[in-house]
Amino acid sequence: MSRLGELLDRGNELIITGEAPVIDGGTLADYEAKLQELAPWCDAMNATDNTAAHAHASNVAMAIAMQRVGVEPILQVVCRDKNRIAQQADIMGAALHGVENICCLTGDDVTAGDESEARRVFDLDGPQLIRLANSLKEGRYLSGRSVGTPPPLVIGAVENPGTHPLDYRAQRAAKKILAGARFLQLQICYHPDRLEGFVKALHENGFTEKCAILPSVVAVKGAGPLKFMNNAVPGIDVPADVISRVADAETPADEAYQLVLEQCQHALSLPGVRGLHLTDFRKDGSMARLCNDLGIKPRTEREQHAHDRIVAV
Amino acid sequence: MGLISAIEHVIKKPIWDCQMCGQCVLHDTGMTCPMTCPKTLRNGPCGGVRENGHCEVKPEMRCVWVKAEERSRTLPLMPEAWREHFNNLRPPVDNRLKGDSSWKNAMSGRDKETPPGWTPEPEAPEAEVEA
Ligand code: SF4
Secondary structure, three states: OOHHHHHHHHOOOOEEEEEOOOOOOOOHHHHHHHHOOOHHHOOEEEEOOOHHHOOOOOHHHHHHHHHHOOOOEEEEEEOOOOOHHHHHHHHHHHHHOOOOEEEEEOOOOHHHOOOOOOOOOOOOOHHHHHHHHHHHHOOEOOOOOEOOOOOOOEEEEEEOOOOOOHHHHHHHHHHHHHHOOOEEEEOOOOOHHHHHHHHHHHHHOOHHHHOEEEOEEEEOOOHHHHHHHHHHOOOOOOOHHHHHHHHOOOOHHHHHHHHHHHHHHHHHHOOOEOEEEEEEOOOOOHHHHHHHHHOOOOHHHHHHHHHHHHHHO | OOHHHHHHHHHHHHHHOOOOOOOOOHHHOOOOOHHHOOOOOOOOOOOOOOOOOEOOOOOOOEOHHHHHHHHHHHOOOOOHHHHHHHHOOOOOOOHHHOOOOHHHHHHHOHHHOOOOOOOOOOOOOOOOOOO
16 A cells, blocks of 8 residues: 555554655656755655646646656646546556545636637546545445456545635535545645635544644745735635735745745644645645754654654554 | 426426436535535535635535535425535536436335445534534
């Protein structure tokens, strides 16, 4: 089973996932270099699926490339670009290469990208895709045809705790957990109260025992990306005081770092949160500093520690 | 289009902007047609709903699912069971039924058929998630 799967089975240790940078042209060595900033801290990293509706090297290809350079991938599968036949083929094809972690998303619309004239597919939706991945795991395609040896998939999904209908978001997360999601990577949320309410609703109803909740934090370097997310990414609202806190600071890069650190600390302090999903927009070496300040050890050290504890028992 | 489909279309188009998917779920979705969501989502709103409750794809339109969720709670005269069905996992659309009468398919049970590999619906949540 994948490392992430084992962590989920063990049920209590911290889980850190990361958003792997995308690659367009280049070589495996270029890709490996791009992964290095975040990879040492992560248990697994997302091989994104044409993120924000921009074409890049494919999710399956990036996942396989990650395997080859020793980074455990999470294959992101979105519903925007492919129908159910192609989605099943991608999951099975990746599994053939040992890719077992799957993250199921509805996906943003084609209008979010740079080829808005493309046809949108959305043959399935996110919750249906989770169920589909479970069918494959149980050994059959949607048609009922056997897949042969069932792949030991570790299936997860995403949810946005910070957008409308706010009171309904935890119910939608519960629906995904009931459909078989074992981890949920949350959309970045700049309203701590919304994140809190969301996690609390899941925790109090026992859902956080079935599923690892991983709030996202995006490491930004200044107010620019905050403004961008607020204006250009539907579903993300960055309050004006958060933007001005960074924009008006003497050294915006330091203030942005503080903001990110506080977001991580807040998320980790919530009962029912199992870890974090990190995205690095700073690209200035501050991921090591961030993990250090949070007391998060590199993955290999955490693994050694867990191993020692298991041996000791 | 057969006669029944034509009648269904004439009635349901002006009221719900029915898209004639042939497998109607209006009663489970606060009498709001999920096929009018630009992503044709059947299981709730995507993560792209805007801060004003409008759609990611069509910023001038209120998100279909924001409307559906509200109406599933507030519409008068709706049977309680219909409200409870809101959180059910609805199976993938059968694209062969597009243009068909959903009334006909409901009577024959054709609209309940799912692909053989589709796993049965998971148990309904024991406790309602109170946000
Ligand atoms: S915002 Fe609402 S209506 Fe628009 S695509 Fe998402 S779910 Fe559909």
